[in-house]
Amino acid sequence: xxxxxxxxxxxxxxxxxxxxxxxxxxxxxxxxxxKLIKGLKVLGINIITxxxxxxxxxxxIEPIQEALGNYKHMEKMSxxxxxxxxxxxxxxxxxxxxVIICGIESHVCVxxxxxxxxxxxxxxxxxxxxxxxxNLNDKKIAVERMRQEGAKISTYESILFELLEVSGTDTFxxxxxxxx
Numbered sequence: 001x002x003x004x005x006x007x008x009x010x011x012x013x014x015x016x017x018x019x020x021x022x023x024x025x026x027x028x029x030x031x032x033x034x035k036l037i038k039g040l041k042v043l044g045i046n047i048i049t050x051x052x053x054x055x056x057x058x059x060x061i062e063p064i065q066e067a068l069g070n071y072k073h074m075e076k077m078s079x080x081x082x083x084x085x086x087x088x089x090x091x092x093x094x095x096x097x098x099v100i101i102c103g104i105e106s107h108v109c110v111x112x113x114x115x116x117x118x119x120x121x122x123x124x125x126x127x128x129x130x131x132x133x134x135n136l137n138d139k140k141i142a143v144e145r146m147r148q149e150g151a152k153i154s155t156y157e158s159i160l161f162e163l164l165e166v167s168g169t170d171t172f173x174x175x176x177x178x179x180x
Contacts, residue, residue, distance in 0.1 A: 001152065003125055005043050005163040009096040012037070012049045012068075013081060013103025013110055017058030022134050023104050029132045030063050032156050033102050035178050036130050037067040039160040040100070042174045048090060049073040050081050052109060079109045082116030091122065098123045100159060101151075102130035107142035114146045124151040127159060 015033060020026055040047055049060060051073045065071040076084040091099065099122050103110055110131050117124040126146050133139040147153055154162070157179045164175055 001123065003098050003100075003123075003152070003154075003159065003162050005045055005165075007096050008045055008098040008100060008125075008163065009091065009094050010036075010040050010045055010047045010100035011081060011103070011113070012047060012060070012064060013101065013113060014050055014052045014057070014105075015061055015064050015103050016051055016054070017061055019057050019104065020061050023132045024134060024136045024139065025132055029104075029130060030061065032127075032130045034063050034067040036100075036102055036127060036156040036160070037064065038178045039156070039175050040163075041067075041069070042171060042178070043160070043163050045100070045163070046094065046096075048081075048087065050076055050084075050087065050103075050109075052076055052079070080112035080116045081109070082113060082120060088120065091117075091120075097121075098125055100125045100127060102127045102156075104131065105133040105138070106131045107133050107138040111142045111146060114151045115149055118150050125159060126151045126153050127156050128153050129155045 074087055081087045099117055101124050114124045128143055160175050
């Protein structure tokens with residue numbers, strides 16, 4: 001299945017201030033998510049951002065907020081983003097079927113969201129180098145489970161070029177600068 005930008009939306013799941021310092025490879029994950037967001041914006045892909053219980057876990061980390069620009073988030077209490085009616089409504093009203101997924105933690109909120117997206121008829125595309133957990137083994141097992149459940153697995157650079165489709169354009173030059 002080819003992921004086309006016309007049929008794609010993205011979700012940044014729970015990259016929050018009080019949890020993020022404990023996430024494995026957090027600096028690399030933050031940098032990768034920022035690149036992914038910048039590339040998605042160049043391609044004109046809408047991005048939904050969620051936070052889990054912001055009173056306890058804080059808001060989205062600053063680098064992600066800055067990359068998003070006009071930042072706003074959806075607050076949730078369920079681990080799965082799909083447990084929140086406004087989230088599913090937003091996806092359905094977008095008319096998009098492919099959902100690019102990045103965020104934390106891989107084995108909790110990301111995993112449960114991916115499974116629920118599949119059950120709701122969406123095609124989740126997990127960006128492996130833009131997700132993590134406190135424990136890398138939890139991430140590894142979660143990614144394998146998501147693959148077994150039917151999610152597509154990609155990297156930020158691969159998905160940006162897949163969405164781009166062609167070289168030799170100004171958009172190609174912008175994406176190339178972002179991924180370098």
